[in-house]
Amino acid sequence: EKAGEIIPKIVRVIAAKRPAGAKPISPPTICPCCDKPLTWRDIPEGFVGFRCVNSNCERYLERRVAKKMPQQCRTKPTKQNPQGTGCDEPVEAIDHMPDLLCTNAECPAKICADIEFFAGRGQMDIETLGPEVIDQLVSAGLVRHVADLYELRAEQVAGLDRLGEKSAKNLIDAIEASKSRPLAKLVAALGIKHVGNRAAEILTGHFRSLDAIAQARVEDLAELRDIGGKTASAVYD
Structure with a gap:
């Protein structure tokens, strides 16, 4: 079926149609882009990971997390689905998320x-x-970090494939305009683990500047309401 009517979604495994002699697929261990090792994404702290053991269940391919290990495959009832979803078969623990x-x-x-x-x-x-321009900027060695965007000059950008002086100027103007975004937007945009829009609002509301956040001790960060030790450590690092 299609997820959101656009993206193909694997719903279930049909073992009866599996070819004779089929072998399990081994996940890759090396990044295809840089040839460095890959690792599985950890299960979030304070949660347990699990999956349904029933290969015919519509949720068999999902890897889920919860505060407490459930006994069977069944989601909580909602207004849209009073019965919840799942097959009521047992679930088993997993030690990592499916992302490499x-x-x-x-x-x-x-x-x-x-x-x-x-x-x-x-x-x-x-x-x-967009992605194509970003790929060119990185491939050309013009950008290695988000801070490099603010050092770009129009003549550098104009030399990229399918970009001219007008497009280059528009990009530089757009980068310049982004400097007026609220500080919380900047903090959230940095991609710090566990720091989304809400955490960014809390941090900037208390510390008022990026320098103050960078200089804060882990203890100071962890004392803020809704900022736990894990988030505090991620910000400090």
Whole structure:
């Protein structure tokens, strides 16, 4: 079926149609972009991970987390679905989430993803700075970190593929305009683990400047309401 009527979604495994001699697929261990090791995403602190053991269940392929390990595969009832979803079969614990992450902080693909997130509409909202332009900027060595965006010059950007002087000027203007975004938007856009819009609002509301946040001790950060030790450590690091 299609998730949101657009993206294909795997719903279940049909074992009866599995070819004879089929072998399990081994997940990759090396990043295809930078050839560095991959690692599984950890289960969030304070949660347990689990999955349904029934291969015919519509939720079999999902990897879920909860504060407490459930006894069976069944979600909580909602107004839209009073019965919840699931097959009521047992669940089993898992020791990691299904996402594979590159361990290399300098991986070009990770740098591109970080910049794309930073420039997104929900963060710094830098118009015209899309994936293709970001990829060119990183490949050309013009940008290795989001801070490098603010050092770009129009003549550098104009030399990229399918960009001219007008497009370059528009991009530089959009980057310049992003400087007026609220401080909380900047903090949330940095991609600090566990720091979303709400945590960013709390941090900036208390410390008032990026320098003050950077200089804060872990204890000071953890004392803030709704900022736990894990978030405080991530900000401090």
